[in-house]
Amino acid sequence: MTTGTDHAFALDLHAVSRVFGAVAAVEDVDLAVPARSFTALVGPSGCGKTTLLRMMGGLDAPSSGSLARAEGATGFCFQEPRLLPWRTLLENVALPLELAGVAATERRARALDALALVRLADASSRFPHQLSGGMKMRASIARALVSRPRLLLLDEPFGALDEVTRHELDLELRALWERERFTAVIVTHSMPEAVFLADRVVVFSPRPARIVADIATPALPRGERFWxxxxxxxxxREASDAMLAAIAEASR
Ligand SMILES: Nc1ncnc2c1ncn2[C@@H]1O[C@H](COP(=O)(O)OP(=O)(O)OP(=O)(O)O)[C@@H](O)[C@H]1O
Ligand SMILES: [Mg+2]
Incomplete structure (x- = not known):
């Protein structure tokens, strides 16, 4: 069931489970995500994180339990940037607005704003093949932000990038969230990245994904020094220990 929720929570999940035939992917997840918070979801590969994120975004529905989502647009960022090669950066970023029937002048202005947010305004007339991997990922974030989402869902967005670029984009994403304060939920395999970006790290068991720990991250300024x-x-260490204990438990 998907319904509106009050303004305090962007997402409110009660006993959410998802099965695919005989495969249980998500089991009995209770999770309230406060509006304007930044949550990281971590867990072993294949445990059900993407399934959970898709349900949060309304791309899939729970098999049982209830999931309430606050009003407002949702932006998605996937592992690959998925830009259309024959469109310029500006045209790629403006695509969601074009599909929503927004007029051309407004489309252009809003796409340029979104590109400025990720420091790509100067590259607006370039094509995807003329961009670095990090620039493509930033463009994908701009495209997710162009609809001014209340909720931004990110599924391992920086997994394919080199360490240096990933580090840069982590700093940028955190700064962007501090300025814009949308609700953010990110799936990542990097525990340090989860702790750096989010104010809360939710740790899942091996499949089916169940919550095994819910950890508040240090309330310290996020800059180079925090790393x-x-x-x-x-x-x-606390989050990794919780995950390792859940893996050991599952293999007994
Ligand atoms: N549409 C689907 N149909 C059938 N099974 C599915 C479907 N989507 C996911 N699954 C199964 O659900 C389980 C969880 O998959 P999911 O992609 O959510 O895991 P994940 O935690 O995101 O993994 P990874 O860390 O590797 O990205 C897997 O066993 C997967 O095969
Ligand atoms: Mg996944």
């Missing part, structure tokens, strides 16, 4: 702060290390 080497012992508080980040301690939080990464």
């Amino acid at each position: 080497t702060d012992p508080a980040l290390g301690a939080c990464v």
